[in-house]
Amino acid sequence: MNEIRALREPAGLSQSELAAKVGMSQPNISTYESGARIPGASTKSRIRAACRPRPGRLLSEHRRETRRLAAERKAHDPRAFGSVARGEDTAFSDLDLLVRFDDDACLFDLVGMTEALSGSGWTSSPRAAWPVGTVRYTARRSRSDGGRRRSRSSRGSHGA
Structure with missing residues (x-):
């Protein structure tokens, strides 16, 4: 499973919700999850932070x-x-x-x-x-x- 999806799904976030939390569009999240694009280090960090539970x-x-x-x-x-x-x-x-x-x-x-x-x-x-x-x-x-x-x-x- 893709790393972004593996973080997003247990956090209970849709692609749209994650995109809003990270400050990007949903299609970007989709392309990261499909492997068509690879997120940079700062983007990965923001995604991890958005998926981390309180x-x-x-x-x-x-x-x-x-x-x-x-x-x-x-x-x-x-x-x-x-x-x-x-x-x-x-x-x-x-x-x-x-x-x-x-x-x-x-x-x-x-x-x-x-x-x-x-x-x-x-x-x-x-x-x-x-x-x-x-x-x-x-x-x-x-x-x-x-x-x-x-x-x-x-x-x-x-x-x-």
């Missing part, structure tokens, strides 16, 4: 997988914030998540979760690859200290 859409489609990947790394209750939560994300937005880690979680769990989300099955297609920008989290201390919240990053220097 992180919010990917998160909605892969909600269960996100929760599973987080739980495998001692993280719970993942919540999006920033542009995704406001519905203002674009194809080039990153995904900002707020999660709660178990008390026995460590930095490796945070890194592992970030890596798992960045390299999960959602990113098997180049059009679906997007960065996990920020993973913020809080940890609840035991009830004996009043249940105050503190940053996980400070845990190492202050002990349990």
Whole structure:
């Protein structure tokens, strides 16, 4: 299958819709897909950008997988914030998540979760690859200290 068509069809775009997003005519898209013409590098880049899904859409489609990947790394209750939560994300937005880690979680769990989300099955297609920008989290201390919240990053220097 042609590269342009392989990007366009999973994005759910018609040739006309893609042409409008990229700023060219539909016959140009058709000639690229048929192989009669080869798009230049900048045109290919614009087409890839137009076909790339928004992180919010990917998160909605892969909600269960996100929760599973987080739980495998001692993280719970993942919540999006920033542009995704406001519905203002674009194809080039990153995904900002707020999660709660178990008390026995460590930095490796945070890194592992970030890596798992960045390299999960959602990113098997180049059009679906997007960065996990920020993973913020809080940890609840035991009830004996009043249940105050503190940053996980400070845990190492202050002990349990």
